[in-house]
Amino acid sequence: MRLLSRSEELVLLAVWKLKDEAYCIPIQAHLNKMTGKKWSFGSIFDPLDRLEKKRLLTSCLTEPVKARGGRSKRVYGITREGIKALAEMARIQEAMWADAPALEAELKEA
């Protein structure tokens, strides 16, 4: 399986964490909070679309919501393959960082 890109990985993680509330705006808010960067809508839509094409996510439409001008939300949910992919990413992450030097300490010394 191809590795996920960083943004795909982060978006997928956010969807998994948010459970039932995983539509664009909470995802964006969550990512903003966790990364400390501003995520535009476009930077979330595209990973979401790609993840859905890869069948790591599914989505469904809710009833129309008045606070959205009578439009539905598209709520995302993670699939079994999605969880597998996340597990894979976590394993790689740990493997790569396990023997990494203490970067913060190095910065402080310099």
Added chain:
Amino acid sequence: MKEKECRPPIIAEWILKTVYSDSWRYTHLGDFFEVYLDIYSSRGRFAAWAWYWLQVLKSIPGFLSNKIYWSVAMLRNYMVISFRNIIKNKWFSLINLAGLAVGMACFVLILAYVRFEMSYDRFHEKSGRIFRIVERESFMRSEVVEYSASSPEVLAPALAADIPEIINTSRICKFFADEIVLESGENSFIESGLFADEHFLEMFSFPLLRGDQKSALAAPGSIVVIQDIARKFFGDADPLGKSVVYKNGSSAMISRSPAF
């Protein structure tokens, strides 16, 4: 906060709708709306408005480049497909293209011909008000009908007298031959010309280089000639008042040349 006020700008929303015309992405509009309301209630109307427009502006370049990219891709694809088809069916394509070429050539030629036919006599100032009398003839009460531009010479004054809408009439006559012989002293040339009555120059716009338009054809036996003919007979001398002899078989008559 009234319900109506918190709608995002209509034009901006319309642009976003166009950009996200894909039904799959249509829910994004709702996301924009929600954030718009959020900013509206926390930071006020202008901030929300500005934010919304910013989103619209940001979405346009990608939308346009996407459109252009795919239309170019499709165009390339069409070209490749047509090229391959031409290569594959050589004779068929050749016949097709030849047919198209001949057809287009015919079209252009017919266009040129019709345009000329519709326009060659438009230069007369009064062309919109000049009509030709056409005679409709049917022989022996048969169904066969023929049209002819010739009519009795008395018809013009008769029509002018009976129909008040007719302002002026002019009669011309070809005298059964396009070519007539003109003579002056030793010079004799075959020329072509028409017999016309005195109103001819009033109705048709043939500007005269010399002479008076009103009196040019007033007297019987006057002639108006073009510059070339005047040169042939009289060289560079002033042709006004000179005469040429007109010959048609046995008949001859002297014409003065008051203008050309």
